[in-house]
Amino acid sequence: MATQADRYTVLRTSLIDAAExxxxxxxxxxxxxxxxxxxxxxxVGTIYNVFEHLDELILCVGSRTLAMLDTALRAVTSxxxxxxxxxxxxxxxxxxxxxxxxxxxxxxxxxxxxxxxMSEARPLPEWFVDQQQVLFxxxxxxxxxxxxxxxEAARRTLARTLFSAVHGIVALGLEEKLVSLPLPDLRSxxxxxxxxxxxxxxELRLVDPTxxx
Numbered sequence: 001m002a003t004q005a006d007r008y009t010v011l012r013t014s015l016i017d018a019a020e021x022x023x024x025x026x027x028x029x030x031x032x033x034x035x036x037x038x039x040x041x042x043x044v045g046t047i048y049n050v051f052e053h054l055d056e057l058i059l060c061v062g063s064r065t066l067a068m069l070d071t072a073l074r075a076v077t078s079x080x081x082x083x084x085x086x087x088x089x090x091x092x093x094x095x096x097x098x099x100x101x102x103x104x105x106x107x108x109x110x111x112x113x114x115x116x117x118m119s120e121a122r123p124l125p126e127w128f129v130d131q132q133q134v135l136f137x138x139x140x141x142x143x144x145x146x147x148x149x150x151x152e153a154a155r156r157t158l159a160r161t162l163f164s165a166v167h168g169i170v171a172l173g174l175e176e177k178l179v180s181l182p183l184p185d186l187r188s189x190x191x192x193x194x195x196x197x198x199x200x201x202x203e204l205r206l207v208d209p210t211x212x213x
Contacts, residue, residue, distance in 0.1 A: 012050050014040050020061045028112040055118050059128050065109050066131050072102045073138050088142035089198045096166045096194045103170050139163055169193055
């Protein structure tokens with residue numbers, strides 16, 4: 001016989017599954033508690049008995065998206081050793097292109113990651129920040145070879161800066177209302193930009209490790 005804890009777990013998973021389907025198919029703006037409750041077969045009030053606030057539910061969906069992205073990035077770097085600067089640059093290029101492919105394949109749910117803003121000025125929970133950090137570590141690994149003299153703080157900041165640069169190129173390239181590019185052209189542009197950044201190692205050394213990203 002299912003216990004109350006079991007029923008709670010099943011309901012929580014069902015709500016996350018339903019929210020994930022809605023966000024993946026129609027975007028973050030389509031997520032409404034009333035529709036969600038109707039799909040799962042519970043009351044709106046029950047949703048807030050399971051999740052402290054809607055932000056928590058959205059972050060649970062975002063966590064699944066981050067896990068998917070992490071898997072996609074690991075798939076292109078799992079065997080990498082980065083024994084030379086050339087291998088490190090190649091690793092950064094593969095990470096950037098894998099990020100582009102993920103964003104192009106899962107555009108709606110990928111956009112939802114960046115569209116969401118915590119309500120009532122709530123901070124992101126530590127577990128979600130930690131999951132984000134796992135992605136940045138994959139960028140830090142080739143940087144350790146490329147710029148071995150950087151300390152950990154500077155390398156962490158640089159990884160976030162490079163991630164932001166790649167994300168900006170990808171986001172603008174996929175944005176239909178601005179400068180949308182065919183995917184092959186976007187791959188070429190992204191490759192050229194990342195290679196230019198990665199080969200300009202003297203400039204990269206100037207990154208301020210205390211700067212906010």
